[in-house]
Amino acid sequence: MCLGIPGQIVAITDARRKLATVDVAGVKREINVSCIIGERAVEDCVGDWVLVHVGFAMSVIDEQQAMETLRILTELGEAQQEIAAMRGSGRT
Amino acid sequence: MTKPEPGKLMRPQRKLRDGIHVPKVTLAHGGGGKAMRDLIDDVFVSVFDNPVLAPLEDQARVSLSELALHGDRLAFTSDSFVVDPLEFPGGDIGKLAICGTVNDLSVGGAKPLFLSCSAIIEEGVDVALLRKLARSMAEAAAAAGVAIVTGDTKVVGHGACDKLFINTSGVGVIRTGVDLGAHRAGTGDAILVNGLLGDHGAAILVARGDLHLETPIESDCAALNGLIDALLNACPEVKFIRDATRGGIATVLNEIAEASGVGIEIDERAVPLRDEVKGFCEILGLDPLYLANEGKIVVVAPAAVAEKARAALASHPLGKDAAIVGHVAAGPAGRVVMQTKFGGKRIVDMLVGEQLPRIC
Amino acid sequence: MKYVDEFRDPEKAAALLAAIRELTQSVVRELRRPLHIMEVCGGHTHTIFRYGIANMLPAEIELVHGPGCPVCVLPMGQVDDCVAIAETPGVIFTTFGDAMRVPGSRKSLLQAKAEGADVRMVYSPLDALAIARDNPKREVVFFGLGFETTMPSTALTVLQAEAEGIVNFSLFCNHITIVPTIKAILDSPDLRIDAFLGPGHVSMVIGTTPYEFIARHYRRPLVVAGFEPLDILHSIWLVLKQMNEGRCEIENQYGRIAPAEGNPAALHAIAQVFELREFFEWRGLGSIDHSGVRMRAPYARYDAERKFALPALHIADPKSCQCGEVLKGVIKPWQCKVFGTACTPETPLGALMVSSEGACAAYYQYGDLEGLRSKRAADAA
Numbered sequence: 072m073c074l075g076i077p078g079q080i081v082a083i084t085d086a087r088r089k090l091a092t093v094d095v096a097g098v099k100r101e102i103n104v105s106c107i108i109g110e111r112a113v114e115d116c117v118g119d120w121v122l123v124h125v126g127f128a129m130s131v132i133d134e135q136q137a138m139e140t141l142r143i144l145t146e147l148g149e150a151q152q153e154i155a156a157m158r159g160s161g162r163t
Numbered sequence: 164m165t166k167p168e169p170g171k172l173m174r175p176q177r178k179l180r181d182g183i184h185v186p187k188v189t190l191a192h193g194g195g196g197k198a199m200r201d202l203i204d205d206v207f208v209s210v211f212d213n214p215v216l217a218p219l220e221d222q223a224r225v226s227l228s229e230l231a232l233h234g235d236r237l238a239f240t241s242d243s244f245v246v247d248p249l250e251f252p253g254g255d256i257g258k259l260a261i262c263g264t265v266n267d268l269s270v271g272g273a274k275p276l277f278l279s280c281s282a283i284i285e286e287g288v289d290v291a292l293l294r295k296l297a298r299s300m301a302e303a304a305a306a307a308g309v310a311i312v313t314g315d316t317k318v319v320g321h322g323a324c325d326k327l328f329i330n331t332s333g334v335g336v337i338r339t340g341v342d343l344g345a346h347r348a349g350t351g352d353a354i355l356v357n358g359l360l361g362d363h364g365a366a367i368l369v370a371r372g373d374l375h376l377e378t379p380i381e382s383d384c385a386a387l388n389g390l391i392d393a394l395l396n397a398c399p400e401v402k403f404i405r406d407a408t409r410g411g412i413a414t415v416l417n418e419i420a421e422a423s424g425v426g427i428e429i430d431e432r433a434v435p436l437r438d439e440v441k442g443f444c445e446i447l448g449l450d451p452l453y454l455a456n457e458g459k460i461v462v463v464a465p466a467a468v469a470e471k472a473r474a475a476l477a478s479h480p481l482g483k484d485a486a487i488v489g490h491v492a493a494g495p496a497g498r499v500v501m502q503t504k505f506g507g508k509r510i511v512d513m514l515v516g517e518q519l520p521r522i523c
Numbered sequence: 524m525k526y527v528d529e530f531r532d533p534e535k536a537a538a539l540l541a542a543i544r545e546l547t548q549s550v551v552r553e554l555r556r557p558l559h560i561m562e563v564c565g566g567h568t569h570t571i572f573r574y575g576i577a578n579m580l581p582a583e584i585e586l587v588h589g590p591g592c593p594v595c596v597l598p599m600g601q602v603d604d605c606v607a608i609a610e611t612p613g614v615i616f617t618t619f620g621d622a623m624r625v626p627g628s629r630k631s632l633l634q635a636k637a638e639g640a641d642v643r644m645v646y647s648p649l650d651a652l653a654i655a656r657d658n659p660k661r662e663v664v665f666f667g668l669g670f671e672t673t674m675p676s677t678a679l680t681v682l683q684a685e686a687e688g689i690v691n692f693s694l695f696c697n698h699i700t701i702v703p704t705i706k707a708i709l710d711s712p713d714l715r716i717d718a719f720l721g722p723g724h725v726s727m728v729i730g731t732t733p734y735e736f737i738a739r740h741y742r743r744p745l746v747v748a749g750f751e752p753l754d755i756l757h758s759i760w761l762v763l764k765q766m767n768e769g770r771c772e773i774e775n776q777y778g779r780i781a782p783a784e785g786n787p788a789a790l791h792a793i794a795q796v797f798e799l800r801e802f803f804e805w806r807g808l809g810s811i812d813h814s815g816v817r818m819r820a821p822y823a824r825y826d827a828e829r830k831f832a833l834p835a836l837h838i839a840d841p842k843s844c845q846c847g848e849v850l851k852g853v854i855k856p857w858q859c860k861v862f863g864t865a866c867t868p869e870t871p872l873g874a875l876m877v878s879s880e881g882a883c884a885a886y887y888q889y890g891d892l893e894g895l896r897s898k899r900a901a902d903a904a
Contacts, residue, residue, distance in 0.1 A: 074521050074566060075672075075724050075750070075780075076445045077526035088683065092377075096442025096524045099377040103649060105679055106788045120526060122727065122780050123446070125619075126647025127676045130727050130786065132526055136779035141529055144757060148538030155541075374646050441524060447646070448569075505752045506533040507575025509889045515868035519620035520646060521569075521880065 075124040077132055080104065086113045093123055104128045188288045193318025203316050206293050207280065210301040215277065215312040223312035225277065233336035238273035240264060241332040249296065249326055251370035253362070253381030256329060257299035259457060262386045263408070264333040265307045269388040270404040270460060272343050272395060273335030275307065280314035283328040286321055296327070307386035309333070341395065345422035347402040352491040353469030354419075354427065355462040357390060357476045358383070358484040360412060361440040364454030374447070374520075380439050385458035390481045394462065397475035403463040406456070410514050412488075413452040415461045416499045417513045419491075426494025429511070431504045433488045448521030452501075453514050466490065526779075530751030536579070539756040544581050546763035551583045554717075558584050560762060561852055562720040563705060565592025565880030566750050572889040574752040584759070587715075587852035588882035590704055590808060591722055593669045593697075594621050595874040595881040596850070598806045599838040601697055602627030608664050608695060608831050609640040615658060617651035618666040620644045625877045628838045648680040648694075655684070655692035664827050668697040672724040674816065675789035678796035681818070681825045695827035696818055699803060701725045702733050703814040709741045713853040718762045720755065721747035723777040728793075730785030734773045742771050749777040796822055804837060806874050807846030846873035849882055856883040863887065 078095035080102075089105045091113070100123075104116050107128045121128035182205040183192075191198040208216065215223050230237070244260045254262075261278065268275040280300065284293070304311050311331075363382040368374060387406065395401060407415045412434075420427045436451050444451045458481060464472040469487050476482030494500060499511040551558060562568060568588045571577055577586050590596055602625050609616035609632060616632070623633040623644065636642035641661075645651050648665050655663035667677040677694060684692045701722055708714065721734060726747045737745050744765040748758035758776045765772060775783060796818060803815025818826040840846060844866075845859040856862055856875065866872040868884055875881035 074448045075727075076442075077524070079525075095446055097379065097439040098442040098446060100375060100446070100646075102647075103676075103679060105792075106675060106786050108788070122724075124724065125673060125676050126649045127679065129672075129675070129724070129789065130780050130782070133779045133782075137526060137529075140757070140776070140779060141535075144532075144535040144539065144753065147542055147760075148535055151538045151541045373644060373650070375650060438524070445524065445527065503574045504533060505531055505574040505576075506536050507579045507752075509573060509575040512888050515888075516624065519623060519644070521619075521621050521878075 075122045075129065077120055078123045080116050080119045080121060080128070083113050083117060089113055091116060091128070093121065093128065095123065100126070102126050102128050107131050183290050186290055188284050188286055188290060188293065188318055190286050190318055190320065193284070193316065199316065206290070206297050207282075207314065207316070210297050211280070211304070211311040213310040213312065215310055223277065230276070230336050233274045233276075234338040234341075236337040238268050238271050238335045238337050239332070240267040241330065242267060243328060243330040245325065245328050246367065247325060248370050249292070251382055252366050254384035254457070255296055255299050256327060257296035258303045258384050260329040260331045261300050261303035261307065261309070261311075262384050262457060264331040265309055265386040265388055266406045266460075268333050268335035269391045270343070270406055271337060272341035272391075272404075273337040275309050275333055275335040275388055277312045278304065278309055278331050278333045280311050281316070281330040282314070283317045283319060283324050285324050285326050286318055288326055293327075303386065307388055338395075341399075343401065343403050345403055345405065345419050348419050348423035348425050348463045348491045350425060350491050350493050351466045352402065352463050353466050353472070353487050354416070354429065354489040354491070355464065355469065355473055355476065355485060355487050356407070356412060356435065357387075357460050357462070357482040358458075359435045359437045359440070360407070360456055360459060361436060361444070361451040361454035363457040364411065365440050365443045367455070369443070376443065376446070378439050378443060380437070380443065383456055383458035385481055387458060387460060387481060390476065390479045391460070393479045394472060394475045398464060398468050398472045400468050401462060401464045401472060404460050407459050407461050408457060409455050411451070411453040411455060412459070412461055413450075413499070413511050414513060416511065417497075419461070419463060420499050421497045423491070424496040426492040426496060427489060427499045428492040428494065428502065429489030429499070430502045433486050435484045435486050449518050452511060453518050463491070527751065530749065530753040532753060535753055536756055539753070539760055540579055543584075543756065543760050543763060546760065546767050547581045547583050550763055550766045557582075558717050559587050559715050559852065560584060560718050560720060560759060561587040561589045561708070561716045562748070562755070563589040563591040563701065564720075564722045564725075565595065565878065566724070567720055567748060567755060568592065568882055568885055569880045570750055570752055570755055572885040575889075576752060576755055580759070588849075588885075589708065589852065590805070590850040591670065591701065592878055592880045593699060594625060594878035595846075596699070596805045596807065597622070597625050597668065597697070597874055598804045599626065599628050599840070600804065600834070600836050602631065603629070603838065604833040604835060605632055605666055605695065606630060606635045606640070607834055608827060609635050609642050611662075611831065613661055614641065615654055615661050615663045616640065616642045616666065617645045617654060617663060618642065619668070621878050622666060622668060624871075625874055626871060648677050649683070652680050652684055652689065652692055655689050656687075659691060661691060663692050665692070665694050666697065667694045670699055670701050670722065670725050671728045671793070672722075674698050674793045674797060675728060675786070678792040681796050681822055682792060684825060685822070690824070693825050693827040693830050694818065696797070696816065698797065698816050699805070700799070700814055700816065701729075703811050704808075705734075705737065707808060707811050707814075708851055709737065709743070711851050713848075713851060716743065716852060718743055718766065719745040720758050720762070721745045721773070723747055723749045723754070723781055726775070726777065726781040726785070728786050728789045731773050731775050731781070731783050738771050738773050744771050744774070746774045747777050747781055749780065795819075806840060807844070807850045809847070841872050844873040846875050849875055856886045857890075859883070
């Protein structure tokens with residue numbers, strides 16, 4: 072029960088009903104932002120990157136965590152390259 | 164046969180009476196009497212206007228010796244168009260009906276010449292809309308250099324058809340020496356497409372309105388005879404061409420693999436898609452390989468001329484984003500495999516039923 | 524596409540695969556048998572097949588496809604109820620797309636539509652509410668299925684209907700909960716699962732605490748995983764690290780989207796509108812306690828179960844259907860007696876062949892059918 076896609080909130084369409092426009096690679100759709108507003112005013116959501124699922128924004132994407140995950144994977148790649156290099160040099 | 168002078172309306176020998184003055188089509192317009200005559204003349208004949216149509220006999224007549232000037236085999240095709248909605252970004256059912264049949268002829272190496280247009284109209288359809296769609300057909304025909312020379316019109320009661328169904332059949336002549344066939348693919352041959360895929364399928368789904376998506380995506384509906392001429396002139400070695408309509412390129416690739424008894428491998432990184440189609444597919448969980456196109460062809464060409472073929476396509480306005488997407492492999496016969504962007508491989512099978520958006 | 528393409532990077536994949544290969548050697552040396560990792564979510568199953576991940580992993584890792592596909596586990600009786608509602612005069616029945624093809628005992632919703640029922644596909648429950656708003660004289664029913672991921676959307680839609688005073692709208696609630704499902708798998712005597720890839724989007728709503736019992740009582744690691752191919756590989760790597768280091772924990776790989784505490788607004792909406800059922804029927808798995816939700820009494824007028832007289836029959840799965848065993852990971856799809864013969868995507872016997880994430884449909888569509896058929900023949904011989 073999972074199909075969710077990241078998109079960016081670009082406008083508020085109905086503040087009272089908590090509806091906003093999300094942009095996913097140029098495709099726009101009206102979504103409900105009740106789950107991600109928190110204590111903020113609706114307008115403050117504009118610019119947020121969110122996970123969109125069946126017409127609702129379900130989570131604000133944590134940029135730090137995203138970077139952190141990618142950093143771990145990049146470092147893993149570098150570590151693998153070092154190991155491979157060491158093995159390679161060990162053979163000569 | 165003489166080409167009509169541009170802009171000159173050839174008066175049909177039958178006198179156009181008053182034309183239609185009611186806003187909507189009624190069953191009387193299909194009854195065979197004056198109302199029907201008015202519908203045919205006012206809406207269709209007046210805009211299709213050409214010398215072969217002009218006599219308005221029960222059949223169009225064409226000189227065989229003139230046909231033989233273009234090649235040595237007759238190509239004959241037929242297609243029905245039931246698209247909903249009737250109008251969509253990038254085109255309408257009329258344009259689709261002309262381009263679809265022109266393309267079916269062209270991919271066989273034929274010069275498309277004459278089309279029929281048979282319309283089944285649901286009572287209650289706006290006459291103004293019909294006029295617009297007929298004009299669209301006339302424009303598409305003129306742009307493709309073909310003439311609509313015969314046809315039929317029927318009106319049916321509410322609910323007996325969905326607004327408008329059009330059948331266009333077409334004849335063309337295949338150039339001498341051209342022999343394109345799905346069975347001709349051989350190991351090592353390159354697979355090409357002429358541009359961005361999935362635009363038509365996405366545009367139609369969005370235009371239906373149920374998904375409430377806003378996109379700039381337009382149908383790629385276009386007549387490809389000019390493009391295909393350019394390709395075959397530069398690359399007579401091309402083995403096969405097919406337009407990738409319903410079922411997308413995945414369907415055509417499977418058809419080639421099966422007909423030729425070969426395997427096919429494509430590279431996901433080489434498949435041209437516009438960003439909005441990617442986004443559209445991600446939101447709904449659809450696979451762009453199965454989305455319909457109305458201005459895209461799949462080409463099989465020997466590896467040695469692959470780049471020449473790609474360049475020939477790319478030099479034409481309708482082939483701007485042409486790409487080599489894969490090749491015929493030594494793999495199991497009938498199987499299409501895709502090397503994913505990610506590094507793994509997966510099978511690209513025939514579509515079963517309709518692609519439905521996922522929740523998961 | 525931002526936050527998507529970066530997590531499909533083939534270079535990072537290569538690094539992860541190398542690391543996975545090394546850890547696998549180490550872990551399997553201890554175990555002396557292949558490793559079974561279950562991905563619970565249908566969405567994970569789809570990613571695995573779409574990117575050909577299973578074939579990239581070392582042979583000693585077997586991915587077992589779990590029951591986290593709400594369309595797959597829909598029993599025929601529920602589909603019959605949907606059809607009954609859809610065929611009620613005046614009703615507009617709205618549903619997510621992939622639910623339309625699941626076979627009932629007589630027909631699917633798609634077939635009911637072909638026969639004249641007004642069945643409409645929607646992307647969001649809010650679209651169903653809009654249809655109700657635009658058609659005040661028709662009764663609009665929304666088929667609410669899905670795990671906790673989708674419950675908030677349905678709940679918020681009901682709350683919106685109430686706020687606007689819309690009366691011609693109701694929900695046919697078939698939402699299910701993930702924890703009893705995983706527990707049923709863990710309690711199954713045929714169980715052979717060593718670790719789990721946890722449901723990333725369910726966790727986005729419920730957080731990661733609900734899974735603690737899996738590590739504490741059942742001693743199985745669970746890594747909450749995202750849905751891009753790198754997320755899956757990363758999560759498998761984290762599982763292997765745990766096993767190699769003798770740890771057994773609930774880990775969150777999908778922190779960028781699934782917070783450990785879940786989503787308070789979503790949980791609040793769910794608590795307002797829904798309550799647990801004592802038990803709920805699952806295709807292939809039978810009845811599982813507390814595995815479904817129904818609408819609370821204050822929302823009775825939005826409850827299709829109360830508004831419509833439903834057959835509500837228990838329809839047994841077809842005898843030849845082995846969906847239950849596949850869902851629990853006891854057999855692989857191609858080991859099912861009717862896979863690819865009586866049961867195909869065109870003529871599905873069980874729901875695993877219907878949904879595009881069902882393991883059987885995925886194998887059928889993306890897998891090597893010829894190879895699987897000969898494997899099954901070899902096994903039988």
